[in-house]
Amino acid sequence: MDSSFSLKPVRPADQAAVRRSNLALVLRHLRDAGPRSRAAIAADTGLNKGTVSSLVSELVERGLAREGERERAGAVGRPGTIVELDGRGVGGIGVEINVDYLTALALDLTGTVLFEQRVALDVQALPVAKVLDAGAELTARALRECRRLGVVPAGVTVGIPALVDVTSGTVAFAPNLHWTDVPVVRGITERLTRRLGPPSFPIRTANDANLGALGEYAMGSVAGTADLVYLTGEIGVGGGVISGGRLLGGAEGFSGEVGHIQVDPGGRVCGCGRRGCWETLVGLAGMLRLAASPADPVHDPSLDLEQRLDMIRRRAQLKDKRTLDALAQVGTGLGVGAAVLVNVFNPRVVLLGGYFAQLGPYLLGPMMTELEARVIAPRIGGCRVELSWLGFSAAARGGAHVALQAVFDDPALVPVQAERDSG
Amino acid sequence: MDSSFSLKPVRPADQAAVRRSNLALVLRHLRDAGPRSRAAIAADTGLNKGTVSSLVSELVERGLAREGERERAGAVGRPGTIVELDGRGVGGIGVEINVDYLTALALDLTGTVLFEQRVALDVQALPVAKVLDAGAELTARALRECRRLGVVPAGVTVGIPALVDVTSGTVAFAPNLHWTDVPVVRGITERLTRRLGPPSFPIRTANDANLGALGEYAMGSVAGTADLVYLTGEIGVGGGVISGGRLLGGAEGFSGEVGHIQVDPGGRVCGCGRRGCWETLVGLAGMLRLAASPADPVHDPSLDLEQRLDMIRRRAQLKDKRTLDALAQVGTGLGVGAAVLVNVFNPRVVLLGGYFAQLGPYLLGPMMTELEARVIAPRIGGCRVELSWLGFSAAARGGAHVALQAVFDDPALVPVQAERDSG
Structure with a gap:
């Protein structure tokens, strides 16, 4: 589905951009059409077989796809190698800052909850900096748990009950938090950097109820x-x-x-x-x-x-x-x-x-x-x-979902194994 | 744009359906991409040249496309024959039944107004049958003017200030007309048939303000x-x-x-x-x-x-x-x-x-x-x-627009010249 939070599709302006765009095409095809051979992917997408092989290798290196050998009944020759989506190595993190609590939740691409924590916090009584400290600390806990599980974070989305300027990552006005013009993305990014080093993934902010609606639409009781x-x-x-x-x-x-x-x-x-x-x-x-x-x-x-x-x-x-x-x-x-x-x-x-x-x-x-x-x-x-x-977790789930969706627009958000080990 | 009023795209279940679907594809391509040669249409759409030639001939026969010869500068051999959209021979009719007036308006595919008339009518004071009589009479006037101009009607859309069941063509409830469960499409169709014979085009009904919004979006001061x-x-x-x-x-x-x-x-x-x-x-x-x-x-x-x-x-x-x-x-x-x-x-x-x-x-x-x-x-x-x-004409314009849009989903709504002459 369309979402104002998803990354813009890559415009194939040069060779590198074309490759990223094709990488996304193959990943989405595996998600939507299910497991299949490289030859089938080539036939379905119109890409040539050599390109598909190279793209699939890259997806495997990034932990987004995996191979499994499967005998084709009655087929002559080498059995076809089936490629399928591998969602277990990539995580999206959703955070919610609300009037009297903070929540952080991490999902992998298969929808499994990897981490979930809510803490009571009287946000109105605290200065903005203290709230962002607490939000960054909870986010860091989710990120540390991802690292422990060998899961690469694809992004963090912070939901806030506010008018949010999504493009600049700023809360324009949050009547119930008494916040005006708070640069949330910058604030969280700086604080995460102090805790874990500069983040290799995008950090976004959005209205909590919009994220909740996306979470419900993606995985709630009336999904779809x-x-x-x-x-x-x-x-x-x-x-x-x-x-x-x-x-x-x-x-x-x-x-x-x-x-x-x-x-x-x-x-x-x-x-x-x-x-x-x-x-x-x-x-x-x-x-x-x-x-x-x-x-x-x-x-x-x-x-x-x-x-x-x-x-x-x-x-x-x-x-x-x-x-x-x-x-x-x-x-x-x-x-x-x-x-x-x-x-x-x-x-x-x-x-x-x-x-x-x-x-x-x-x-x-x-x-x-x-x-x-x-x-x-x-x-x-x-x-x-x-x-x-989903109760009070809907916004955080929606935020994690938005972070994961970005991977389908640009799989290169997930580093390859070598970068991961050195990072 | 999507519209709940447009016909569903034809599903290519058999040969005839495939041809209609391709006919629509070529017509939309001429609208969106502009005048071009048959060879260019084939290259753009992936259809083979023989198919494109046959489809273009059919669009010309239906008055939806026309040919013009154009010399290609510096080209060797026969000059390319350019095909372009021809909107002048097809009309859409919008009708509005409101509390104290009726309007009918006809547009051709280029957006030119072919007919427009509003009559004062105290709809609340009249029985439903009388109102439908007056609506059908005004519609018939628009249709006669189209015939006089050699324009083939592609459809009639009747806007009503009401909760409208678009699928069954029924007004569920119109508080200001005091109408409940009125089968408007059936009523108008029967009355038009008595005046002009059975209509060869679809008749629809929809909420007047939804049609007005579509009319404004298509051709008003803030179009787009x-x-x-x-x-x-x-x-x-x-x-x-x-x-x-x-x-x-x-x-x-x-x-x-x-x-x-x-x-x-x-x-x-x-x-x-x-x-x-x-x-x-x-x-x-x-x-x-x-x-x-x-x-x-x-x-x-x-x-x-x-x-x-x-x-x-x-x-x-x-x-x-x-x-x-x-x-x-x-x-x-x-x-x-x-x-x-x-x-x-x-x-x-x-x-x-x-x-x-x-x-x-x-x-x-x-x-x-x-x-x-x-x-x-x-x-x-x-x-x-x-x-x-657009003032009070917005709903009727939107209705005419909806009728015309249906041609881009199914060009066969417009009869070929021979059928037209016998009709």
Whole structure:
């Protein structure tokens, strides 16, 4: 699928560029068409056999393909040597910096999770430099684990609940972190360099909910759903939209800012300074405010978020009235805002991530009531509401996925074995 | 561009299908690559020269290509025969059925307008059958004009302010027409057959604002803008979104229902039965209600809409306080709703069509004030607000364009000369 985060395809301006472009062509063909002989690759792609042999050798050296001998039944002569994608030696790393936690996750090309860690962090209370220190330290842990496993990193993608200028690697504005114009890519790169030496792979940053939507589309419970609205409940509310199988980017990559749709002109003041934004009603802070008094431990940002949500869920199971009322109110609010998105996008699925997924069973009823009342298309346009299985890991998974996708655009991102040993 | 209205590409399942697919390939190549010799077409497409010659002959017979002899400078032997696209013999017809008018418009493949007519009609006051009668009569006039000009019709597309099931050709629900489950394609086809015999071309129906967005993207003032939100002010408010160069369709083709975003929970009851929908604030009916007393002639649906809007504009020019206040209020309302769409889509342009374009100079100021206050991205995400030049003809133009695009998917939609003369 198209993605504004993927590297631009190499333009074959010279011999080296042509070779890289053909290397990518063969790698993608192995991914899409499956294991096959060099002769078949040549026939399928139109490249000549000598070129294919040389390209396959390079892919093998880079740990992206492997050979296996296979007897062709009834064939005369030497058995064909089959080439197949080898995803185990390459890793993508996704990092998420959110209001009260950091996550890092590493995937290999086969989708296996190599590393996953979340740490609680009160980001609003810390200076930006300290947050980037903590983010770089967690990323370094993921990279060290990759090295221990003999996996070469293809890239790092840092997801942030923010308006992100993807091209310059800068957070333009993150209302809930209170960040403005933070050069995240430069900050993480400098800090990783101090820890592990200069990185040999690209570092990117992107909006967390857009990465979450890509992660869900690639490997979540409704993977492959071409028209998908992904909503993630964090302190704020993030949105990422897949439309016709592509991430909706927008003219400057600022699409999906759903948290600041005004749903209550007389409502609370939001972190962004406006009044009555959707996330003041249904964000984590809004939900916790409804559900518990200020001194209640569910508000403690030093506790892990899952632990705090477990407290809420337990109270709901015990039919605590304040908790149930709060969740019903949030579910109604979710439906009010989601109805706008369903009217505008007509998605097949609205997928609830973040804390919405954890407390989904208490939110879905009132949410559906509002959707049915407010969506103008019959049967709410054939839309289902589903809960994410990836939970708080979706953005980091999406980030790791984006890092890996870049390998299919430029396999030379992965160094050959000799460079690896000296690096 | 992709469009949910275009015919599916022919699958080369048999010889005849392969030929049609290759015919389309050659026609599109002439459109995209420009005039060239048969030999060049063969080299570019990979088809053999004999096949190309036969396909070109068929395109000439169908009036879709023409030959011109051109001397190649310095070349030895016979001068090359250049083949080029011939768009003058094929027409697409777009029809719009709206609350208080009908429009029909015919374009040829070069984009020249062959026929355009709008008639005032109080659609809400008439039974569906009468409206379809009037729509078919206007369509027949466009078809007769095409016949007079020697232009072969490639198709008719009927735009309606409605949730449209494009596949079955049925209006599921049109709140402002008070239509539910109306088989528009069947109704128009039967009526055209009574007037002109069975049509030899496809008849389609689609949402008017989606067609308007396609028309603007193909031939409007901001043609080619890949991220475009088109808003049309009629009795209701229609929306069509181009994202990454493609029409946003949605899972069932029901996307872009922007008129029913709730902007005022305590507002007026809408034609859809809900309260405080955006179009109650900024639709034509809402604007006229603010601008003039019920007995004022601007409310008279038997007068042409442009004439009624001219009255409003003249009053605004004369600084009539009630008119100016009404337009300022509508401009503010436009900004409130558009801010939601700009936050969600991050378009390069919000294009105002329908009556918004006509009265734009009085709406833009207050609209921009709201956008600047409500959009979270800096500089409203690099978005401009512009006025449509196509005005009330955008949907009909888009419909004609969709009909013509189908020819590039299947040139055999256009009969050969012999069939034409006998038809």
